[in-house]
Amino acid sequence: MEDPLYREIILEHWQNPQNYGSVKNPSFDLSDNNPSCGDKIRITGKIKNGKLIDVRFTCQGCAVSKASASILTGQVKGMLITEIIKLKEEDILKNLGVEITPARYNCALLCLRTFQNGLK
DSSP: OOOHHHHHHHHHHHHSOTTBSOOSSOSEEEEEEETTTTEEEEEEEEEETTEEEEEEEEEESOHHHHHHHHHHHHHHTTOBHHHHHHOOHHHHHHHHOSOOOGGGHHHHHHHHHHHHHHHO
């Protein structure tokens, strides 16, 4: 059985996401969507000396996709771009703290896939 605390964490990130908005004069501006459910994400950020120094996102989607983006943007801020590209899907799923059903798998990974596809 899932721990209700983790469900609360997802709801908290959905209602009060970290790093929500847009970076002014970004080094990159990435957008993608999940065609299976209609979630959309936009990620903007600044890179200096190969390091992500600021990142923000906007999202139109379910609680899982928004919470995942909120958690991930908090995690990757300050990381080297080469490290972000090497993140594993399992890491993101683990950070959510709940078991994700196959129907929500793409929702949870939309932010990571957008980062990795756009930053390569």
